[in-house]
Every structure is written in structure tokens, then in C-alpha cells.
Ligand code: IPE
């Protein structure tokens with residue numbers, strides 16, 4: 001079964017809504033806006049909104065759901081456009097990042113533009129908590145990113161790593177699920193179960209992303225690899241590898257050099273068991289995510305959510 005097959009039509013509606021929201025009459029902004037539409041991502045966040053909404057009351061589904069799904073993708077795009085400035089990244093979704101195609105100042109403003117449009121759409125929804133919930137995501141993510149930035153070049157503890165990825169990805173994916181369920185007026189236990197599922201897949205997703213930064217083929221990933229360490233961000237594979245009694249010191253020595261040999265870092269992460277450790281931790285969260293769905297009605301909708309967890313465990317992009 002294809003990944004988001006049950007919500008394929010709704011995702012097409014989201015893409016259409018996204019194009020409308022980005023349409024610009026001002027010729028200068030139009031160039032940036034057109035560029036933003038050239039490469040689309042995996043649409044995980046809108047798909048979660050839509051899938052979670054299907055677990056609610058079908059009779060109560062309204063255009064709110066499409067609006068919310070569109071808004072979360074725009075919020076995500078805004079964070080990526082800004083994140084590439086912070087991380088000094090050149091490539092995004094297989095194309096030059098907005099900052100590379102235009103400039104850092106244009107990317108700052110393009111991100112602001114996307115945030116503003118997203119919240120305009122949310123302000124037009126009929127259920128008041130939706131806009132508050134989305135604002136909380138941006139707030140939590142910004143605080144997480146600020147603390148990550150202030151930690152630059154410092155080896156974080158594993159505990160602070162988990163806190164950091166909860167703030168930047170766990171809470172966002174949790175909220176996507178809660179937003180969908182709230183827009184469809186699902187019961188509180190259903191919202192909570194979907195929220196737990198989103199939280200756990202979110203943590204697994206970011207651990208997977210941090211692993212892909214070491215292991216992926218950049219042509220498939222659509223963004224460069226080895227980026228995190230280059231900007232002084234210590235992610236789980238490194239945090240774990242540095243603790244190893246034999247290889248930890250070698251890894252630390254290597255990371256102290258001006259231009260660490262990435263292939264050698266990768267080798268040390270393999271032999272120290274750090275790659276396996278990260279995979280196991282991600283799988284643990286995916287198991288917890290599947291378990292969170294146990295009390296929801298079984299059927300194709302629940303299977304599709306399980307399929308998303310399965311995909312996160314094996315993705316290469
Ligand atoms: C990238 O998110 C940023 C992370 C939280 C890891 P995605 O992997 O969902 O990016 P796109 O939307 O598919 O480009």
C-alpha cells in the first residue's frame with residue numbers, strides 16, 4: 001500500500017490550497033514564492049493531520065482540516081527556510097536552499113512570510129483552539145532551536161539531546177495529530193492516543209534524520225550530509241560514540257581536527273555500536289507509537305498510521 005493512499009485526494013487539495021496561499025501579485029515576492037513551490041517535500045505533517053482527522057467524527061469534518069493541513073506544511077517550510085540559514089546549508093529538497101538561490105536576508109523574510117500566511121489561514125478556521133495549538137508548536141520549536149544554538153560546539157548530554165528533539169520535532173508531529181483529531185472533534189481519549197503516537201514517531205523521525213546526516217546518499221536525501229557536526233551540533237550518534245571506552249577518545253580526537261574525515265567518523269560510529277544504538281532507540285519509539293494506537297478502532301485507517309511508523313523505520317530520504 002502506498003504511504004498516504006487514504007488521504008491522497010485530500011493531500012492534492014492541500015497542495016492546491018498551498019499554491020493559492022503562496023500566490024503573489026507583487027512581482028518581487030512572486031519570484032520567491034514561485035521558487036518555494038518548485039520542490040515539495042514528503043508532506044508528512046499534513047498527512048498526519050489528515051489521517052488523524054479520519055479517526056474523528058466523519059460527519060464533523062469540515063474545510064478546517066484542509067486549512068490546518070496546509071498551514072502545518074507552511075509552518076514546516078518556514079522553519080526549513082530559516083533552519084538552512086542557521087545551519088549554513090546549501091541544498092534543500094534537491095534544490096539550492098532559498099538562502100543560496102536568493103540570499104540570507106531574503107530567506108529570513110520568506111520564512112516570516114510563510115509563518116504569517118500560515119497563521120492567516122489558521123485564523124480563518126472555525127475552531128478556536130487550532131490557532132493556539134499551532135502557535136505553541138512554533139513557540140516550543142523556537143525555544144528548542146535557541147537552546148540548540150547556544151549549545152553550539154558543546155557536547156550535549158543524551159538527556160538534553162532528547163529534550164532538544166522533542167522541542168523541534170516530537171512536539172510538532174504530536175500536535176499535527178492532535179490538530180487533525182481536534183478539527184474532526186474526536187473524543188479526548190482518541191486525541192490523546194493520536195498525540196502519543198505523534199510524539200513517538202516524531203522522536204524516531206528526528207533520530208532517523210540525525211542518522212541520515214551520517215549515512216544517507218545526498219542525491220537521494222536531497223540535502224547535504226555531515227552538516228550537523230560541521231556547524232557544531234552534536235547529535236545522538238556522536239553523543240553515544242564519545243562515551244565508548246575504546247573508540248570514544250579516537251572520535252573526540254578526530255572531531256577536534258579542523259576538517260574531520262567524515263568516512264573515518266562514520267567507521268567509528270559503526271564499530272562503537274552507536275549506529276545500532278540509534279536505530280534501536282528509534283525502533284523503540286516506533287514500537288511505542290504503534291502501541292499508542294492499540295485502543296483505536298482497527299481497520300485501514302489505523303493500518304495507514306502503522307504504515308507511516310514502518311516507513312520512518314526504513315526511510316532513506
Ligand atoms: C526535515 O523534515 C526536518 C526534520 C524535522 C528532520 P522532512 O524530512 O519532513 O522534510 P521534507 O518536508 O520532506 O522536505
Ligand code: IPE
Pocket residue numbers: 079080083087089141145168169209210223
Ligand atoms: C530540523 O532539524 C529543523 C527543524 C525542526 C527546525 P535539522 O537541522 O536536522 O533539519 P535538516 O536536517 O536541516 O532538514
Ligand code: MG
Pocket residue numbers: 083084087089
Ligand atoms: Mg538543518
Ligand code: MG
Pocket residue numbers: 209210213
Ligand atoms: Mg538534519
